[in-house]
Amino acid sequence: MYGLGILKGLGVTLKHFVNTYVEDIRLGSGKFLGTAFEHRQGVDSRGLYTVEYPDEKIAVPERFRFVPFLVVEDDDHPDRPGHDWCTSCGICAKVCPPQCIWIVRGTDAATGRPKPEPEAFYIDIDICMNCGFCAEFCPFDAIKMDHDYELATYDRTTTNIHDKEKLSKPFSYWKTIAPTTAYEEMVARGGWEHTDIIKERKKADAAAAKAAGAAAPKVGDSQTTVPPVAADAAAKDRADAVQAVAPVAEAIAAADAPEAAAAPVVDEEAAKAERLRKREAAMARKHAKKDGE
Ligand code: SF4
Numbered sequence: 107m108y109g110l111g112i113l114k115g116l117g118v119t120l121k122h123f124v125n126t127y128v129e130d131i132r133l134g135s136g137k138f139l140g141t142a143f144e145h146r147q148g149v150d151s152r153g154l155y156t157v158e159y160p161d162e163k164i165a166v167p168e169r170f171r172f173v174p175f176l177v178v179e180d181d182d183h184p185d186r187p188g189h190d191w192c193t194s195c196g197i198c199a200k201v202c203p204p205q206c207i208w209i210v211r212g213t214d215a216a217t218g219r220p221k222p223e224p225e226a227f228y229i230d231i232d233i234c235m236n237c238g239f240c241a242e243f244c245p246f247d248a249i250k251m252d253h254d255y256e257l258a259t260y261d262r263t264t265t266n267i268h269d270k271e272k273l274s275k276p277f278s279y280w281k282t283i284a285p286t287t288a289y290e291e292m293v294a295r296g297g298w299e300h301t302d303i304i305k306e307r308k309k310a311d312a313a314a315a316k317a318a319g320a321a322a323p324k325v326g327d328s329q330t331t332v333p334p335v336a337a338d339a340a341a342k343d344r345a346d347a348v349q350a351v352a353p354v355a356e357a358i359a360a361a362d363a364p365e366a367a368a369a370p371v372v373d374e375e376a377a378k379a380e381r382l383r384k385r386e387a388a389m390a391r392k393h394a395k396k397d398g399e
């Protein structure tokens with residue numbers, strides 16, 4: 107019928123128009139928060155919305171990538187607060203397609219020899235094309251792609267070359283913007299940067315050292331062996347600390363377990379023998395055929 111298509115189209119528009127208000131009423135005042143906000147901006151959302159940027163912002167997915175940043179230890183890290191993960195190996199600068207990374211390797215003041223940390227690190231974000239190669243190739247997980255896309259400025263000549271200070275962000279920030287990837291990487295590395303494990307180990311070592319100190323013979327003491335009570339206390343402290351880190355270590359081991367379980371068990375010797383047997387059988391058939399001709 108003439109005009110039916112127009113009526114159908116208007117019906118679809120009207121449905122979306124009404125659904126906009128249905129969805130708004132359903133989500134209530136929480137529509138700009140957390141999962142409700144993500145749902146509203148996602149593909150399952152009903153209705154039509156205009157994102158009122160900058161008051162409203164679309165939630166970016168975890169794999170979203172903008173300009174790179176450098177990972178450093180958190181300020182409360184027990185061993186090396188604020189320490190760079192970057193070793194200034196230069197791989198990222200080499201693989202960067204538009205060559206927009208500059209690195210100056212640090213030098214040990216005492217020996218004059220190079221040390222594995224960058225003295226200066228620059229990325230020209232006007233040239234960076236957000237490809238993520240630097241993050242992919244970094245062997246130390248030290249450079250990551252950021253989610254911060256609000257980099258507009260009035261004077262790009264002075265602000266768009268990011269220096270080391272501007273590029274450096276703590277590991278906790280990376281965990282916030284990419285929790286799944288950060289956890290996977292942490293498991294793959296064996297969790298060496300895990301602050302809880304380091305803290306517990308330090309606590310255990312301190313307790314053991316204290317117990318050993320208490321047990322050490324004083325000058326003039328005739329006793330030369332550690333009293334069994336103090337040795338027991340040290341051992342108990344260490345066992346307690348090991349128990350405290352056990353859940354974290356188990357979580358890491360559990361994450362590794364499916365991979366290990368899935369890995370096929372290959373019996374190299376049996377496979378080799380089978381190949382040899384097949385080859386000999388084929389040769390025997392070939393000779394038999396030749397003799398028969
Ligand atoms: S590849 Fe990683 S460790 Fe090497 S210089 Fe680049 S950021 Fe630093």
Ligand code: SF4
Pocket residue numbers: 174201202203204205206207229233234235236237238239240241
């Ligand atoms: S994201 Fe790509 S273009 Fe940008 S610095 Fe890294 S490698 Fe270079």
